[in-house]
Amino acid sequence: MSLSSFKFPVSGINKLNLHPTEKKALSAILGYRMINRGDSVIVAVSGGADSVCLLKILYELRKRLNISLTVAHFDHGLRPKEDEKETEFVANLAKRLNLALVCDKATKLTKAPGSSIEEKAREMRYQFFQKAIDENHAQKLALGHNMNDQAETVLMHFLRGTGLTGLSGIPPIRQNCFIRPLIDITRDEIHTYLKQNGASFIIDSSNRETSYLRNKIRLELLPILLDYQPKLVEHLGELAFLSRQETQFIDEEAKKALKKIISNSSKHSLELSLATFNNLSCSIQYRIIRQAIEKIKGNLRKIDIRHIKSIINLVNSDKPQAKANLPENIIVKKIYNMLRFSLGDMIKTDNFSYSINNLGRFQIHEINKTISFTEISKDDFMLSAHSPEEAFLDLDKLKWPLRARNFRTGDKFIPLGINGFKKVKDIFIDNKVPSEERKKIPILVSHDDIVWVYGIRIDDRYKIKQETKRILRCKVE
Missing domain, CATH: 3.40.50.620 (HUPs)
Known part of the structure; x- marks a missing residue:
C-alpha cells in the first residue's frame, strides 16, 4: 500500500x-x-x-x-x-x-x-x-x-x-x-x-x-x-483516512488489472481488451476507467461519476462501435472488442489512389507503407508462407495499369470462397475493422475490379488455379 x-x-x-x-x-x-x-x-x-x-x-x-x-x-x-x-x-x-x-x-x-x-x-x-x-x-x-x-x-x-x-x-x-x-x-x-x-x-x-x-x-x-x-x-477526518486506505487498496488492484488488459498504448492513446474488462468487478472497472483517463489526460480534473457511467454504458451498449466525448477533448470509443481512450480524435486518412504501371516497389505516403509487385514461379508460390500482408494473383487475368487506393463508399467484390458480390464495408464489419481504420487499408484494383483488400481477402476471380501460368505476388509493408 x-x-x-x-x-x-x-x-x-x-x-x-x-x-x-x-x-x-x-x-x-x-x-x-x-x-x-x-x-x-x-x-x-x-x-x-x-x-x-x-x-x-x-x-x-x-x-x-x-x-x-x-x-x-x-x-x-x-x-x-x-x-x-x-x-x-x-x-x-x-x-x-x-x-x-x-x-x-x-x-x-x-x-x-x-x-x-x-x-x-x-x-x-x-x-x-x-x-x-x-x-x-x-x-x-x-x-x-x-x-x-x-x-x-x-x-x-x-x-x-x-x-x-x-x-x-x-x-x-x-x-x-x-x-x-x-x-x-x-x-x-x-x-x-x-x-x-x-x-x-x-x-x-x-x-x-x-x-x-x-x-x-x-x-x-x-x-x-x-x-x-x-x-x-474529527469524524469526517477519520472517514477521509479510512476511505483513503480502502481507495488505495482498490486502486492498486485496478492498476494490476489495467496492465493485463492494455492491448496497445502510446502517449495520447490507450486501448483495452473488453473481453477481459467485462469479466472484472464493477468497482475495478470504475477504477480502471479513471486510471485510463488519467494516463491520457494527466489528471482527473472535470471528470466525475457521470463520465465514468457514460463509459460503462458505452461498454454495455449493443452497438459494436460507439463514442463518448469527455471534457478537455478526451474521446472514448468502443470498437468491437476494444475500448480506446484518446486525446482528441484520431487523424483522418485522406483519400489516395496510385497508378501502378509495372512491377516494382511503390510508396503510399498517406499511410506510410510500401506496396511491392513481383512475378514468382509456381514452385515459389507453393513454398510461400502466405501471410496477411501479401496476396497471390493470376497475373494473366490482371489488366494494367493496376491501382492502389483506399476504401470508397459502394465498393464491392467477390471474396475468395464466396459466390456472389459482397460490399467491402460488410467485410470490414465482419472482420471488426474500426471505422477510422478502414481508410488506411490499401485496396488493389484491376480495371474496375477490386482484386485484393489488404489483410483480409483477394477476389475469387483472380485466385491461383491449376491452369494458372503466371503469378503476381503483392506485398504491403
Whole structure:
C-alpha cells in the first residue's frame, strides 16, 4: 500500500517536551513518513493562521527532524492592499526566524474558458511551488491544510456527489513531495497554539465571502452540523483516512488489472481488451476507467461519476462501435472488442489512389507503407508462407495499369470462397475493422475490379488455379 495513505504507528512522542499540537504534527510527519532526515523543506506561508502555525511548528521541530527550512510566499494579486500587507508580514516573519524567503507575484490572473479564478490561482500557485522546489533543490514543500479543511473538502465532495475517492479528501502526501503536517490538527487547536505562543497572523477577508462553496460550508453548514455532532470534524477526518486506505487498496488492484488488459498504448492513446474488462468487478472497472483517463489526460480534473457511467454504458451498449466525448477533448470509443481512450480524435486518412504501371516497389505516403509487385514461379508460390500482408494473383487475368487506393463508399467484390458480390464495408464489419481504420487499408484494383483488400481477402476471380501460368505476388509493408 502507498505510504501516502497509510499511517504507521509512532511511539514515544508523548514523552517528549513538546506542545500537544507540536506532538500531533510530529506524529503525522513520522506516521505518514512525510520527511526524511536531512531534507530541505519549503514552507508555503500565506500569512494566515494555518500557515503561520505550520511554520512555527516546523521551526520548533527542525533540529529534532534534522531539516532545513525555506519560506515561500505567493501573491495572487487579487486583493492589492491586503496582498501587499501579507507579503510584508511573511517577509518580516522569515527575517525574525532567520530563514530564507522566496516570493513571487501573479502578473495577471484571468480565468481560462471553462475554469474559475480559483482554479487559475491554484494552478499558478502550484507552478510557483514547483519552481521554488527546483530552484532551491528542496525535497519537500509543506502546506497548511488542517483537519477542518479536510472535513470541509469531504462535505463539499459529498454535496457535489462522490464515491470513495471523493470521501478520501485531502491526501497527507501528494506526489511524494507536497506534505501536510497539520492534517490531523483542528482549526481550534491551531488558534489555541498561536494564542499560547503569542504568534500573530493575517486574516484573509475573502474567507468571509459566502459566494464560494467552501466558505459557505465553513461559515453556514458546519456550525449547524456541529450542533448535532460536536466531534463532526474529527469524524469526517477519520472517514477521509479510512476511505483513503480502502481507495488505495482498490486502486492498486485496478492498476494490476489495467496492465493485463492494455492491448496497445502510446502517449495520447490507450486501448483495452473488453473481453477481459467485462469479466472484472464493477468497482475495478470504475477504477480502471479513471486510471485510463488519467494516463491520457494527466489528471482527473472535470471528470466525475457521470463520465465514468457514460463509459460503462458505452461498454454495455449493443452497438459494436460507439463514442463518448469527455471534457478537455478526451474521446472514448468502443470498437468491437476494444475500448480506446484518446486525446482528441484520431487523424483522418485522406483519400489516395496510385497508378501502378509495372512491377516494382511503390510508396503510399498517406499511410506510410510500401506496396511491392513481383512475378514468382509456381514452385515459389507453393513454398510461400502466405501471410496477411501479401496476396497471390493470376497475373494473366490482371489488366494494367493496376491501382492502389483506399476504401470508397459502394465498393464491392467477390471474396475468395464466396459466390456472389459482397460490399467491402460488410467485410470490414465482419472482420471488426474500426471505422477510422478502414481508410488506411490499401485496396488493389484491376480495371474496375477490386482484386485484393489488404489483410483480409483477394477476389475469387483472380485466385491461383491449376491452369494458372503466371503469378503476381503483392506485398504491403
